Amino acid sequence: MKQTISFTLNGNSVTVESHPMQPLLYALREDADAPGTKYGCGEGECGACTVILNDELVMSCLVPVVQAEGARVETIEGLANADELHAVQQAFLESGGAQCGICTPGMIMAGVHHLRHPERAPGGVPEALEGNLCRCTGYTRIFTAMKRAKEILSAGGTGS
């Protein structure tokens, strides 16, 4: 039985018709025209589908869409400001933080969340990104990118 569910996606109101237990990931990709968030494992193991839900970092494959009713959802599509990339996106680009790209949207959302709430990961970037697997980079360039993102932000770059 489908249900009407409304939420805010990157600042815009969205309404989807969906089974309430449908993972938020599918609602984003298929109903809300926001396929930037990727499907990795579908069982909360890899972090590829990471989005920000009401300021909390969650895996959208494990969040039933009904839980997003009235919520604020942020995805990779909402980061750039017109033509200007978000500091974390720009830093990943400059540092080679992305290779095949499947983990990248989730990885970047976790990075953005970390820069907003560094206190939640006392162990720093490795702890903040521990829920996001990358099989290409070996993580070194991702860590470099996060360092670069902080520099871009402190130099007044886009990102919040």
Add this chain to the structure above:
Amino acid sequence: MRSFGYAEAENAQGLAAALGKGYRIKAGGIDLLDMMKERIDKSERIVSITGMTELRGIKERDGGVAIGALTTLNEIARDETLRKAFPALPDTVCNAATPQVREVATIAGNILQRPRCWFFRQAEYNCLRKSGQACYAVAGDNTYHSIYPMGACHITHPSNIAPALVAVGAQIIASDGKNPKSYDIRDFFLTPEQDLKRENKLPQNEFITEIFLPKMPEKSAYVEVKEKQSFDWPLAACVATYADKKWSIILAHVAPVPLRATLAENVVGEKADIDENLALQAAEAAVKTAQPMAYNGFRVHLAKAVVRRALLKACGKDFHA
């Protein structure tokens, strides 16, 4: 896709009304959604209680601490009161799973999660716990299975937080939608010998509302060893607490239930300060009854190491080497 009913409850009355035959309660949903996707959980009706905000939060009460069933692992990991009064408790969860999981997973869900045995988790293996004929760990790869035999099924209990709650004798407050019920966590968990299909005493028609810690320990420590730093269940872990001239030494991830190391507790007795030698003796006593399987003998050594380290850490001592 299998179809099933769905309802939400925002308070106790709403929940009582939503409960029906064949339902399953959903809190954080981390374990439940995995079980449904693997087609191991085939509940006909899901009742979400994430909206029951009165079940969320940490409060000091009656000289103890009450933790609402829906309190997330991250809220416990960051709680200042617990951090000061009972550091082993936040330590058990601050490195559990990943930040994304900790933001959503609840304390009650962590205690009630089903075993992580890789045979149990695959629908293709019709194992004893799923009404089949055999435990596949006996002849198969049993690296992560129990090293303390407690019946025909060889799971290890997957909860990170339960051992700390067992150490301080927490009460589990539950409800059937009408009346409150109370369980002593020390005999809440069931070994395969007691029941092959269930890991705890909570009946199908009840749900946890609160975990009450009656008293904070004077000393406490948690030590775990894992293969990976992140997103891994420990190979062995130990919680040691000291209160009223008594040690509680609870081993985790090595047996089908959080395991009280009674022999080790007898070795340390009333002594508040434990030296290297006594810690080692206690650790040896803790693994005396271990009987590893073909591939997990190394975890007996790890179990011994975590007991020794937890006792020394609780006494503020360096536990390396």
